[in-house]
Amino acid sequence: MPELPEVETVRRGLEPVLAGRVLAHVDQRRPDLRWPLPERFAERLAGRRVTGLGRRSKYMLIGLEADDRSPEETWIVHLGMSGRILVSGAMLGEFHHAAPGPGKHDHVIVTTDRGDVVTYNDARRFGARDLWPTAGLEAHPLLAGLGPEPLGNAFSGTALAAAFAGKRAPVKAALLDQRVVAGLGNIYVCEALHRAGISPKRLAGSLSRSRIERLAGEVVSTLNDAIAAGGSSLRDYRQADGELGYFQHSFRVYDREGAPCPTQGCGGTIRRIVQSGRSTFHCAGCQR
DNA sequence: ATGTGTTCCTGTCCGC
DNA sequence: TGCGGACAGGAACACA
Numbered sequence: 001m002p003e004l005p006e007v008e009t010v011r012r013g014l015e016p017v018l019a020g021r022v023l024a025h026v027d028q029r030r031p032d033l034r035w036p037l038p039e040r041f042a043e044r045l046a047g048r049r050v051t052g053l054g055r056r057s058k059y060m061l062i063g064l065e066a067d068d069r070s071p072e073e074t075w076i077v078h079l080g081m082s083g084r085i086l087v088s089g090a091m092l093g094e095f096h097h098a099a100p101g102p103g104k105h106d107h108v109i110v111t112t113d114r115g116d117v118v119t120y121n122d123a124r125r126f127g128a129r130d131l132w133p134t135a136g137l138e139a140h141p142l143l144a145g146l147g148p149e150p151l152g153n154a155f156s157g158t159a160l161a162a163a164f165a166g167k168r169a170p171v172k173a174a175l176l177d178q179r180v181v182a183g184l185g186n187i188y189v190c191e192a193l194h195r196a197g198i199s200p201k202r203l204a205g206s207l208s209r210s211r212i213e214r215l216a217g218e219v220v221s222t223l224n225d226a227i228a229a230g231g232s233s234l235r236d237y238r239q240a241d242g243e244l245g246y247f248q249h250s251f252r253v254y255d256r257e258g259a260p261c262p263t264q265g266c267g268g269t270i271r272r273i274v275q276s277g278r279s280t281f282h283c284a285g286c287q288r
Numbered sequence: 289a290t291g292t293g294t295t296c297c298t299g300t301c302c303g304c
Numbered sequence: 305t306g307c308g309g310a311c312a313g314g315a316a317c318a319c320a
Contacts, residue, residue, distance in 0.1 A: 003313060034296075034316090058314080081314055082298075105298085124297045126314060169291060178315080185313055234313065254313095276292055279311085 002079040004058055004150070004183030005226035009245055010085050011055050014118065017087050018050045018062065021112040030107050034080065034128045044070060044131055045110070057146050057182035063134060072134040076142065080126030086119045146182040150219050155181060157213035164204040164212060171207060171215075172200035172275050181219065187232060187254045190281045192222045194253045194263075199287045200273075200280045225250065253281040261285055 002010070028042035038044075051063035051072070062075040079085075102109060108120040108129075120127075132140045147163065148154035163180040164171075174180055175189040184192070193200050195218040198211060207215070226232060231245035234255075252262045253270050261268040261283040268285025 006313075034314095078314085080297095081312065122297095123299065124312090124314095126296070128315095167290085173291080176314090187313060232313080277294080278314095 002058060002083065002231075003185035003188050004055075005188070005223055005229075005247065006231035006245065007058050007060055007079065007183075008055055008227050009231040010079075011053050011060050014060075014085060014087065015053045017116050017118060018112065019052050020050065021114055021116075022047065022049045023064075023110050024113045025111040027102075027109040027111075028107075029102060029109070030105075030125075033107065033122060033125045034078075038129075038131050041129075041131065042108075044073075045075065048073075056143055057149065057178060058185070059143065061137070064131075073131050074134045074137050076128070076130045076132060076140065077120070078128040078142070080122060080124060080128065082124040083120065083122040083127035086121060088117050088119075145179055147177075147179045148181060150181050150183055150223055155216065155220070157209070157216040160216045160219075161209055161212045164207060167204035169204055170201050170275055171198060171204045172280050174204035175219070176278075183223070184219065186278055186280075187251070188219075188222055188226065190254045191252060192219045194282060194287060195222060197263075197286055197288060199284070200275060200282050202288075253283065256281060 023045050024047075026042040026046045028037070031037040045064070048064040048067060051065055054061040054063065058078060060077040060079075062077065064070075064073045064075060066072045102119070103121060105121050105123045106119050107122055107125075110118045112118070120129075128142065130140070130142070137143065148159055160181065164174060167174050169177075172189060172193065175184050175192070176186070190200070192215065196211070196215040198207065198215055226247040229245055229247035229250065232247040232251070233245045234248060256270045257272040259270045261270060263283065263286040266283060266286040268283040270281055270283055273280050273282070
């Protein structure tokens with residue numbers, strides 16, 4: 001499911017449910033996601049009050065107040081490919097599961113002191129979670145190597161040009177590299193490259209400065225447009241509040257093989273190719 | 289040191 | 305309908 005816009009959408013949906021609340025009950029179910037569960041995970045969460053929800057790249061960061069056993073900590077959540085978070089309970093005025101009991105892939109179920117139920121579900125279990133002192137969060141192994149936030153001040157054409165310098169990888173691969181810029185995935189890389197009129201096959205280090213400037217701007221506008229639409233819903237993915245994101249209707253190339261290129265006057269056809277084992281969608285007519 | 293291929297896991301879809 | 309294969313929004317890891 002999730003690239004940066006989807007994680008941001010989930011964060012915004014979850015914030016009013018969790019911020020300021022106490023995690024009254026934590027039901028830790030299947031322990032093995034991508035890595036084994038941290039020690040005493042459920043016990044360390046239970047009873048803690050949530051200070052707020054942040055995000056770094058595709059990681060959602062749930063801040064927890066200190067208690068008599070632990071300092072301030074952050075519950076780090078990564079949704080992997082198939083992770084989702086569902087909310088049910090009083091706040092939404094409904095209980096979303098008709099069938100009683102947790103689903104097969106519901107791995108963590110948290111009940112807040114207000115009675116809302118937050119369920120972390122991940123069929124493929126590529127997701128990750130950890131609990132880490134907030135004071136040293138940037139040193140967490142999963143966060144330490146990340147490049148700049150594309151919607152933050154540190155990201156710019158200058159920054160992107162510096163990261164691309166000397167790179168022999170195709171620009172598609174370079175943008176997927178989380179050390180270059182953090183938070184893009186397969187969909188938004190394809191979309192931003194199309195908006196920028198750049199071939200995904202072009203080597204990152206060979207792009208002119210002006211084209212990199214354009215690309216940096218299109219990365220930002222693509223992500224902002226997607227966040228404004230509530231992210232993209234593929235298959236049955238749902239937002240935290242149960243609404244569907246609708247940016248998938250704005251895809252210009254992703255999953256549109258064979259469709260006419262939407263660029264005005266281009267007349268090309270969207271093609272699918274494979275780059276480092278992953279689908280790339282592009283138009284050879286207007287992406288050079 | 290970089291760049292690419294493989295791998296983790298389950299579900300879904302498509303062709304036969 | 306069933307079955308096999310391809311493919312899926314990620315990214316760590318092994319290897320050239």
